[in-house]
Amino acid sequence: MKLMLFAPELVLLLGSLVLFLVSTGKVGGQKARAVTLSLALVNVLVCLVCLRQEGSLFFDAYRIDFFSQLIKLIISAGFAVVLLFSSELKGIDDEVRPEYYLFLTLSTLGLVMLVSSVELLTMFIALELSSYSLYLLVPMRDDRTGLRMQMESAIKYILFGVVATGVMLFGMSYLFGLTGTTYLVDLLPRLHQMMSSPAALIAIAMVLGGFFFKLAVFPFHSWVPDVYQGASNETTAFIASVPKVAAVAMLIRLTAMATPEGQAIVTLLIVLSVCSMFYGNLVALVQTDIKRMLGFSGIAHAGYVLLGLVTMQEVGYAASLYYIVGYLIMNLAGFLVICKVSEQGENLSVDDLTGLHARSPLLALTLAVSMFAMAGIPPFVGFMGKFMLLTGAYKAGHLPLVILAAINTAISIYYYLSVVRVTYSAGSEDRPAVVVGGVAKAVSVVLVLVIIAMGLLPDQLLQLATEAVRAVL
Amino acid sequence: MDFLIMNDMGFPILSALIFLPLAGALILLCIPGDTAAKNWTMLVTVITALVSLPLYWNFDATTAKYQFGEHASWISALNINYTLGLDGISLLLVLMTTLIMPLCVLGSWRYIDKRVKEFMICLLLMETSMLGVFMALDFILFYLLWEAMLIPMYLLIAVWGGPRKVYASIKFFLYTLAGSVLLLVAIIGLYLDQGTFSIPALMGQDYSTTFQIVVFLAFFLAFAIKVPMFPFHTWLPAAHVEAPTAGSVLLASILLKMGTYGFLRFCLPITPEATLAFVPYILWLSVIGILYGGFTALAQQDMKKLIAYSSVGHMGFVTLGIFVLNQQGLEGALLQMINHGITTGALFFCVGMIYERTHSRELDSAAGLGRYMPVYVSFLAFFSLSSLAFPGTNSFVGEFMILVGGFTSNKVVAACAIPGAILAAAYMFRMLQRVVWGRPVNPDHSGISDLNIREMVTLAPLLFFVFWIGLSPEPFLKVMHVSVSHLIEQVGGVTGGEAVSIAKLMIP
Numbered sequence: 001m002k003l004m005l006f007a008p009e010l011v012l013l014l015g016s017l018v019l020f021l022v023s024t025g026k027v028g029g030q031k032a033r034a035v036t037l038s039l040a041l042v043n044v045l046v047c048l049v050c051l052r053q054e055g056s057l058f059f060d061a062y063r064i065d066f067f068s069q070l071i072k073l074i075i076s077a078g079f080a081v082v083l084l085f086s087s088e089l090k091g092i093d094d095e096v097r098p099e100y101y102l103f104l105t106l107s108t109l110g111l112v113m114l115v116s117s118v119e120l121l122t123m124f125i126a127l128e129l130s131s132y133s134l135y136l137l138v139p140m141r142d143d144r145t146g147l148r149m150q151m152e153s154a155i156k157y158i159l160f161g162v163v164a165t166g167v168m169l170f171g172m173s174y175l176f177g178l179t180g181t182t183y184l185v186d187l188l189p190r191l192h193q194m195m196s197s198p199a200a201l202i203a204i205a206m207v208l209g210g211f212f213f214k215l216a217v218f219p220f221h222s223w224v225p226d227v228y229q230g231a232s233n234e235t236t237a238f239i240a241s242v243p244k245v246a247a248v249a250m251l252i253r254l255t256a257m258a259t260p261e262g263q264a265i266v267t268l269l270i271v272l273s274v275c276s277m278f279y280g281n282l283v284a285l286v287q288t289d290i291k292r293m294l295g296f297s298g299i300a301h302a303g304y305v306l307l308g309l310v311t312m313q314e315v316g317y318a319a320s321l322y323y324i325v326g327y328l329i330m331n332l333a334g335f336l337v338i339c340k341v342s343e344q345g346e347n348l349s350v351d352d353l354t355g356l357h358a359r360s361p362l363l364a365l366t367l368a369v370s371m372f373a374m375a376g377i378p379p380f381v382g383f384m385g386k387f388m389l390l391t392g393a394y395k396a397g398h399l400p401l402v403i404l405a406a407i408n409t410a411i412s413i414y415y416y417l418s419v420v421r422v423t424y425s426a427g428s429e430d431r432p433a434v435v436v437g438g439v440a441k442a443v444s445v446v447l448v449l450v451i452i453a454m455g456l457l458p459d460q461l462l463q464l465a466t467e468a469v470r471a472v473l
Numbered sequence: 474m475d476f477l478i479m480n481d482m483g484f485p486i487l488s489a490l491i492f493l494p495l496a497g498a499l500i501l502l503c504i505p506g507d508t509a510a511k512n513w514t515m516l517v518t519v520i521t522a523l524v525s526l527p528l529y530w531n532f533d534a535t536t537a538k539y540q541f542g543e544h545a546s547w548i549s550a551l552n553i554n555y556t557l558g559l560d561g562i563s564l565l566l567v568l569m570t571t572l573i574m575p576l577c578v579l580g581s582w583r584y585i586d587k588r589v590k591e592f593m594i595c596l597l598l599m600e601t602s603m604l605g606v607f608m609a610l611d612f613i614l615f616y617l618l619w620e621a622m623l624i625p626m627y628l629l630i631a632v633w634g635g636p637r638k639v640y641a642s643i644k645f646f647l648y649t650l651a652g653s654v655l656l657l658v659a660i661i662g663l664y665l666d667q668g669t670f671s672i673p674a675l676m677g678q679d680y681s682t683t684f685q686i687v688v689f690l691a692f693f694l695a696f697a698i699k700v701p702m703f704p705f706h707t708w709l710p711a712a713h714v715e716a717p718t719a720g721s722v723l724l725a726s727i728l729l730k731m732g733t734y735g736f737l738r739f740c741l742p743i744t745p746e747a748t749l750a751f752v753p754y755i756l757w758l759s760v761i762g763i764l765y766g767g768f769t770a771l772a773q774q775d776m777k778k779l780i781a782y783s784s785v786g787h788m789g790f791v792t793l794g795i796f797v798l799n800q801q802g803l804e805g806a807l808l809q810m811i812n813h814g815i816t817t818g819a820l821f822f823c824v825g826m827i828y829e830r831t832h833s834r835e836l837d838s839a840a841g842l843g844r845y846m847p848v849y850v851s852f853l854a855f856f857s858l859s860s861l862a863f864p865g866t867n868s869f870v871g872e873f874m875i876l877v878g879g880f881t882s883n884k885v886v887a888a889c890a891i892p893g894a895i896l897a898a899a900y901m902f903r904m905l906q907r908v909v910w911g912r913p914v915n916p917d918h919s920g921i922s923d924l925n926i927r928e929m930v931t932l933a934p935l936l937f938f939v940f941w942i943g944l945s946p947e948p949f950l951k952v953m954h955v956s957v958s959h960l961i962e963q964v965g966g967v968t969g970g971e972a973v974s975i976a977k978l979m980i981p
Contacts, residue, residue, distance in 0.1 A: 372624055377650075378617040387613070387657065391551065394661045402661070406654040413650050417627075417643055424632050425639065459548050466550070 005055045005064045008047045008072050012109040015039035019102040029089060029097030036101040040080040040108075047073040060183065061119035067468040068116040071249045075115070078242040078328050079108045081447070082234065085336045085440045091232025091345030093142045100140050104238065107133035111246040120172045120182040120207075123250070127168075127210065130246070131161050134239060141232040144346065153230025160223040164213030171206025174199055184253070201264045208254055208265075214247035216295075217302045218276040228295035233342050236291055237335035240298055241328045248305055248324040252317045255309050256473055269310045270401055276303030277408040284415050288349050290338060293415060294331070297374060300412060301327050307389040307405055311396035314473060318465040319392045323385035325461075326373070326454055330382060333370035333447040337363045340436055356423045360434040366444040368420045373451050375416040376409045381454035388462070476673035477542035477558050477610070482531060486524065487541050487557040490571065491605050493521045498597035507589040511582060514593040518574040521600065525571040532564055534952045537959030539610060539673065547614070553670050556610040561956030562737050562807060563607045565949060566730055569814050570607065572934070573726050574600050577719040579931045580822050584718050584829055585633060592633055595625040596719060603727050607734065612660045612670040616653070619731070623649055626720070626728065634715040641708075641715035648708040652698035659691035663743070676742040677963055682750075689747035692740050693755075699732030702755075702792055703762035706785045713781035714834075718825030721777065725784055725821055726814035733791050733810055737803075741795075742963040748796075749964070755796045760889045762789030767896025771903065776824045776834045779904060780817060783860060786893055787813045787868075793890055794875035798964055802878025803957045804950055809871030811949065812942060816859045816868060819935040823853050826928055830921050836904060840911030846923045850909045852932045857905050859939045861897040867942035 003010070015036070022032055051073060056063045083104075092100050110130025117123040139154035176182055178200055179190040194200045213220040228236050255265065280300030287293035305327075308320030340363055341356065342348050357364035373380035386409065394402045436444075454461060480486060497517030504513055533540060539558025547555040559567060577596060585592045602622035609615035623646055631642035663675050666684070680688070698705040709729075713721050741748050766786030773779035791813065794806025826849065827839050843850040859866035862873075872894060879887030924932075942949055 377624060378621045383617070383620070387661075388551070390658065391661050391664070394658070395665055399658075399662075402658055403655070406658050410647075410651040410654045414643070414647060417646055420627075421631060421639055421643065424628065459550065462548070462550050 002055070002057065004050055005053050005057055007050050008043060008076065009109060009112055011039065011043045011046050012105060012112060015043070016102060016105045016109060019098060019105055023098035023102050027098055029092070029094045029100075032098035032101045033083070033087070033089070036105060037080070037083045039105065040076065040083050043076045044073070044080050047076045056118075058122070060185070061122045062113075062116050063118045064116055065471040067249070067471040070464060070468045071115040071245060072112050074245055074325055074328065075108060075111050075242055078245065078332065079104075079238075081332050081443060082238045082242070084443050085332075086234035086237065086339055087437060087439065089232075089234055089345075090339070090342065091141045091234065093140075096140050100137060103133040103136045106130075107137070107238075108242070111243055114246050115249045118184045118253075120175065120184075120187075124165075124169065124172065127214075128165065130243065131165070131214075134243070135161060137235045137238075138227060138231045141230070141235070142345070144344070150230045150232075153227045156230075157223050157227045160220075161213065164210050164220055167206050168210025171203045171209065174203035175207065178203065204254070204265060205268055208251065211247045211250050211254070212272070212302075214243050215251065215302045215305065216244075216276075216299050217272050217306065218279050218299060219272075221276070221279070221299045221302075224295040224299060225292045228291040228298075229289055229347060232345055233291070233335065233339045233347075237332065237339060240294065240335065241331045244298075244302070245324050245328055248320055251309055252320065252469065253472055255312065256317075266310050266312065269306050270398065273303045273306035273310065273401065274404055276300060276306065277405060278303075281408050281411045281415075284412070287415070288351070290348050290350050290353070290419065293350065293419075294334060297412065297415070298331070300408065301374070303408075304386060304389055304405060307393045307398075307401065310398060310401065311392045313392065313396060314466060314469055316389075316392035316396065317469040317473075318462060319385065319388035321465040321469060322454075322458065322462055323389055325465075326381035326385045326451075329447055329450050329454070330370045330373040330380070333366050333444065333451065334374070336440065336444055336447065337367040337370070340440060341434055350419055350422055353419065354422045355426060355431065356434075358426075359431055360436055362441060362444060363434060363436060364423045366448055367423055369448050369451055371416040371419050373455070375413045377413075379452060379455045381451050381458075384455045384458045388458075476538055477544065477556070478533075478536070478538050478540045480541040480543055482527065482541070485543050486528065487543055487559065487608050490521060490525055490567070491557075491601055491608065493517060493524065494574075494597040494600040494604075498594045498601070501590060501594055501597065504590070510590040510593050511578065514597060515575060515578050517597060518571075518578055518600065522571040522575055525568055528559065528564060529568060529952075532559070532561075532952055534561065535955060537561070537955045542610075547611075551613075551664075551670070552668065553613045554611050555614060556671060557608045558610045558673075559608060561953040562960070563734070564952055565807070565811050566607045566727075566734060567604060569730075569811055570600065570603050570727050573722065573814065573818055576818075576822070576931050576934065577722055579927055580722065580825060581717065581719040582927060584825060588632065592629070592717075592719075595629050596723075598625040599629070599723055603723075603731075606731055610672050612663070612672055612675070615672070616657060616660060620650070620653060622728075626723070629720040629723075630712055630716045633717040633720070636715070637711070638715045641711040644708045645712040648698055648705070652705075653695040655691040656695040659688045662688060672738065672743075677745075678743075680744070680746075682746050685744040685747040686750065689740055689744040689751060692735065692744070693751070696732040696735035696740065697758075699735065700729060700788050700792060701732065701785065702758055703765050703785065703789070706762070706766075709785065710778050710781040713784075713821075714775060714777045718821060718828070721821040721825070722818045725780075726818035729784065729788055730810045730814060733788065733795060733806065736792070736795050737807070737960065741798075741960060745964040748798075752796050752798065756793060756883065756886045759789045759793040759796065760886055760893075762786065763793070763890050763893035764896070767893050767900065770900040771896060773900075774836050776827070776836055776839065776904065777821070779836075779900060780820050780824065780860075783897065783900065784813070784817055786897060787817070787860075789893065790872055790875050790890065793886070794871075794878055797875075797878045797882040797886075798961065799878050799882055800957060800961060801874045802882065803960065804953055805871050805874025805876075805878055807953050807957065808942070808946060808949060809868065809875060812859070812867040812871045815935050815938050815942075816856055816866075819852075819856045819932060819939075820860060822928075822931055822935075823849070823856060826924065836907050836911075840907045842921070843909035845921045848924045848929065852924070852929075852936065853908060854905060855936055855939060856932075857901040859943070861901040862894055865940070865943050867939050867946075869943060870946045 107130045113126035135158045141150040179187045216224045280296045284296035308316040373382040376382040376386040542558040545555045602618040605618035627646045763786045770782035791806045794802040862868040
């Protein structure tokens with residue numbers, strides 16, 4: 001039954017091969033999309049079936065436990081949602097669409113493999129598979145503005161990405177040098193004995209850096225605004241949400257390495273968390289491009305997520321996981337609206353959303369729910385997640401951090417609210433209604449319901465998250 | 474669970490009250506047509522009001538325990554429960570909320586002409602969260618509803634508001650939210666100290682003084698902004714002026730009460746030592762609020778702004794009554810919360826009715842309306858008299874009790890509050906004089922119609938309560954006696970002589 005252990009990855013792998021063949025022929029974007037979408041939906045089902053699988057593969061470099069399987073399910077679901085609502089793929093030329101879908105699938109494959117990796121090189125390869133596919137997606141946007149903005153973004157993305165990778169590899173080489181192994185299982189006990197040595201701390205911090213880059217934690221955040229702005233709306237929707245879940249999953253696996261004497265790591269995480277929150281929220285206040293704004297808000301949210309990691313406890317990790325899943329959903333809801341409102345795949349400024357409630361009441365509602373949720377207003381998931389993060393961090397004795405995070409909530413409400421404000425203010429009447437397909441409507445209703453349900457009834461999911469985290473520790 | 478008397482009425486009456494408007498809002502989503510939406514909302518709010526009436530008959534006024542209790546596990550991982558209950562402090566507030574809602578719907582019948590359905594949904598969502606706030610006995614449930622309420626209220630101002638609605642709505646949201654983020658931290662702090670979010674279980678525990686003071690300050694910031702106490706009041710006039718009539722009424726009648734309710738429910742019983750330590754400052758802040766609100770109201774040309782500033786003054790009386798910490802003061806404050814809800818709500822309806830006719834709220838353009846709208850000005854006169862605490866009306870009883878309480882505990886503070894009552898007479902008579910007898914300056918009012926039946930029906934119940942409470946307050950006071958005495962025990966029971974003497978030293 002080893003096949004079942006690897007089933008989600010196999011589905012994606014086979015799917016990528018099919019897409020590769022498709023992309024060599026003269027097939028339009030719609031057909032490629034149909035293939036990818038069915039692949040994504042099948043993958044969600046397979047992930048569901050394989051949820052309770054356990055075991056290890058490839059000389060123990062690859063572990064399948066409840067934690068990895070749950071994250072795989074979430075990643076696959078996020079992938080499917082992005083595909084469901086990006087039906088037109090407005091910002092991408094039709095002739096490169098098959099390739100676009102190919103690399104999107106490969107990136108998902110990389111993420112899915114990442115969360116099962118328990119060996120440094122496997123981890124590295126999975127991460128790069130996902131990253132390089134993403135680097136390629138950014139410049140695929142068509143050049144309507146003539147500014148070649150997407151090229152600039154792609155170059156920035158790849159340069160920052162490669163540097164972050166370099167930092168991570170450097171850290172891994174330290175880990176290997178200190179312990180003589182690349183397997184986390186063997187590495188952990190040996191590392192615990194030398195936690196007092198600066199080399200070990202620096203090594204862990206550098207390895208974390210690679211994932212901080214994915215999650216857009218300060219100071220690895222500088223790619224975010226430009227890439228968000230330069231990439232097409234659909235690409236940004238993916239980059240902004242799905243990889244972050246995998247990044248948090250890996251951060252949980254890795255910070256668990258630092259316990260119990262990881263005080264220096266805790267301090268580092270606290271500093272990064274505070275910097276991310278303040279930097280993200282304060283800069284987001286003055287943004288006019290909505291994707292840039294969401295980019296900075298993403299940096300702030302990364303800071304909130306770290307609140308769970310600093311606890312170094314099961315509750316905190318579970319809260320982080322819960323929060324990032326909630327963030328995935330609120331973010332997807334927000335990007336769904338952006339993708340639909342943008343008529344030809346152009347970027348939207350906040351003012352472009354003026355009067356959206358008259359053009360499409362459902363999208364306006366979705367956007368409002370998404371914004372209020374990200375701001376952490378009940379009864380939405382953002383509040384429940386933040387509440388758990390704060391409780392966990394307070395419990396672990398980080399009261400100043402909790403207060404700073406609470407103050408940040410108050411700062412952030414201004415820019416989220418300004419989006420809601422324009423959405424519900426009277427706009428120019430001449431703008432046509434936004435055309436929203438049935439599927440996208442259904443997706444947005446489902447997202448809104450999930451946002452509310454996760455905010456009001458977190459019990460079940462929190463238990464799942466706790467159980468998953470327990471599998472790692 | 475010794476603080477909770479479980480509900481034995483055969484059906485979960487408190488849950489029914491919370492979920493009826495919510496269900497009504499969901500069903501309303503599928504009801505097409507503006508008139509149908511209005512009728513449906515009217516029906517839902519009236520049913521909710523009728524369902525709430527048995528609360529009064531079945532309320533046991535001889536116990537300070539929470540009644541009609543409901544308890545269910547909600548988030549087991551953090552020991553968060555869905556606990557509801559009513560005591561003498563919250564009973565009248567709940568009844569006032571359910572009774573004012575149908576009037577809000579009636580008052581918006583013609584005022585709201587665009588996006589009626591969404592407006593009604595917002596009203597129903599407001600009702601759910603407002604009722605929930607007064608009934609919740611679990612801190613997280615309370616906080617969830619307390620914050621969630623901001624969304625429909627924000628939309629009420631931002632979508633259906635006046636010309637400066639954007640500024641007003643954002644100011645309202647930011648102020649209230651900024652105030653309550655630290656409330657959440659304080660709640661978590663209490664939870665980590667005691668391991669529970671149950672509000673009654675957190676009362677009367679042995680917290681260290683420093684902890685109490687920190688928690689009290691976090692509470693105080695949130696509630697003082699909501700009340701609003703001077704100097705946190707600046708959001709209020711803006712929000713009132715721009716909000717639609719129903720929004721102003723909800724804001725004045727119910728939302729402001731949540732601040733003072735918060736003082737009564739949380740600050741006093743959970744952090745008694747800190748309360749005693751801060752009493753002098755809060756009393757003086759209240760006095761400043763009373764005088765400041767009165768003077769500012771005296772200078773207003775916009776009728777809504779005038780009433781908004783008068784609210785600052787009236788709520789100053791309420792906080793004064795609460796923090797003198799004796800039976801008369803607290804009961805007077807509680808009664809005055811109800812009175813203010815009735816009277817100020819009615820005054821906002823009155824202003825809205827003029828605005829529907831003349832599209833102006835300026836005192837000058839409303840001058841001389843009395844000649845053409847005799848019925849209207851009779852209503853206005855009674856409500857204005859009530860607002861300035863004329864004997865025989867409801868506010869007189871409340872303010873009188875507060876002042877009696879004030880004089881028993883601290884003569885200087887109480888004496889300083891007296892001019893507030895005179896100021897109230899001044900600004901209210903100034904408004905009355907202009908509207909009833911003032912000469913029309915520019916517009917010709919001759920074509921203007923007097924109140925129709927719907928508008929009279931909106932105002933009549935409020936007028937009825939003005940006189941009922943004014944002439945015979947006993948039915949309202951008797952339900953609160955025991956709960957208020959219990960509250961005083963909770964505050965005083967833990968005190969040494971120490972804290973009181975600090976309070977005495979602070980004020981000569």
